Amino acid sequence: MKSDNKNIRHLSLPALQEYFVSIGEKPFRAKQVYEWLWLRHADSFEAMTNLSKELRQKLNEHFVLPAVKVDTVQQSNDGTIKSRFRLHDNHMVEGVLIPTDSRQTACVSSQVGCSLSCKFCATGFMDRKRNLDFDEIYDEVALLNQQALSSYGKKLSNIVFMGMGEPLLNYKNVLQSIERITAPDGLGMSPKRITVSTAGVAKMIRQLGDDKVRFNLAISLHAANDKKRSEIMPINDSNNLKELIAALNYFYKATENEISFEYILFKDFNDSKEDADELIKIYRQVPADLVNIIEYNPIDNARFQKPDSQTAEEFMEYLTKHRVNARLRRSRGKDIDAACGQLANKG
Numbered sequence: 650m651k652s653d654n655k656n657i658r659h660l661s662l663p664a665l666q667e668y669f670v671s672i673g674e675k676p677f678r679a680k681q682v683y684e685w686l687w688l689r690h691a692d693s694f695e696a697m698t699n700l701s702k703e704l705r706q707k708l709n710e711h712f713v714l715p716a717v718k719v720d721t722v723q724q725s726n727d728g729t730i731k732s733r734f735r736l737h738d739n740h741m742v743e744g745v746l747i748p749t750d751s752r753q754t755a756c757v758s759s760q761v762g763c764s765l766s767c768k769f770c771a772t773g774f775m776d777r778k779r780n781l782d783f784d785e786i787y788d789e790v791a792l793l794n795q796q797a798l799s800s801y802g803k804k805l806s807n808i809v810f811m812g813m814g815e816p817l818l819n820y821k822n823v824l825q826s827i828e829r830i831t832a833p834d835g836l837g838m839s840p841k842r843i844t845v846s847t848a849g850v851a852k853m854i855r856q857l858g859d860d861k862v863r864f865n866l867a868i869s870l871h872a873a874n875d876k877k878r879s880e881i882m883p884i885n886d887s888n889n890l891k892e893l894i895a896a897l898n899y900f901y902k903a904t905e906n907e908i909s910f911e912y913i914l915f916k917d918f919n920d921s922k923e924d925a926d927e928l929i930k931i932y933r934q935v936p937a938d939l940v941n942i943i944e945y946n947p948i949d950n951a952r953f954q955k956p957d958s959q960t961a962e963e964f965m966e967y968l969t970k971h972r973v974n975a976r977l978r979r980s981r982g983k984d985i986d987a988a989c990g991q992l993a994n995k996g
């Protein structure tokens with residue numbers, strides 16, 4: 650990447666039109682290039698074959714196109730595909746394609762590493778290196794979409810921002826990437842098929858409400874009282890459950906978008922009847938549609954274990970008996986470290 654040149658994907662269509670006029674080209678060229686960049690997902694100027702060689706050369710001299718590249722791909726026995734993506738500065742992030750009979754879900758990263766240090770998460774043991782730009786997040790989705798088409802013959806149906814990083818600490822880029830992902834001249838996906846997952850940055854959850862976003866929100870809850878939550882998620886010290894509940898109600902009032910909770914079960918930590926009672930209490934205070942109960946996937950550094958399946962099922966039954974819409978999510982891609990909480994650029 651030539652460091653002085655501007656990233657062409659950071660130009661809006663009107664700015665691109667202005668550029669073409671300034672070099673004596675017809676404004677419609679801007680639309681052609683914009684289409685190559687977003688709709689056709691070209692990863693180089695050379696690929697823009699309906700432009701003259703001279704024009705491609707000119708673009709090359711004035712701009713850079715730092716497209717994300719697939720570095721390595723691993724496929725799980727259950728069909729889950731984990732990809733490691735190389736960014737222009739050689740940082741790596743991971744993304745996962747999770748196929749089921751009815752869905753092709755992409756799980757994408759929003760930061761290189763993470764600053765929130767959740768105690769059960771492999772990414773939390775890495776430092777946060779930098780935020781991803783919106784075009785880099787877009788690339789992840791577009792590349793996973795290509796994978797879905799080539800491996801399973803279907804386009805992506807859903808996107809979850811549950812990979813590496815805290816999306817709400819990279820707010821502007823995440824929102825801008827979703828604008829491009831949902832734009833008709835981008836990937837044209839419905840915002841209702843997109844879920845942003847947060848560890849609970851209350852101020853930014855309110856901001857989502859103020860910005861009237863149209864995508865769904867998932868909260869990584871994982872413990873339903875402040876003491877336990879702070880023990881495993883340091884962010885709870887500055888964003889406690891009371892603040893989180895107030896922010897979620899604010900968000901819902903402003904947008905009426907779906908809210909769900911993610912709750913990983915840890916053996917002898919948050920899997921008792923008392924824990925379930927506390928979870929039910931929180932659920933009743935938030936207009937949440939769903940609680941996803943997630944099987945824990947052990948990672949090297951963490952002290953937690955997964956409960957036996959009977960405990961997990963009893964926990965589920967107890968929630969259901971108390972009219973909580975809960976679903977037990979068996980993890981996918983465990984054999985390739987692609988499951989929830991396992992993304993850490995191993996190797």
Ligand code: SF4
Pocket residue numbers: 763764765766767770771772773774812813814815848869
């Ligand atoms: S769970 Fe999410 S917020 Fe917590 S450390 Fe991992 S990536 Fe960061």
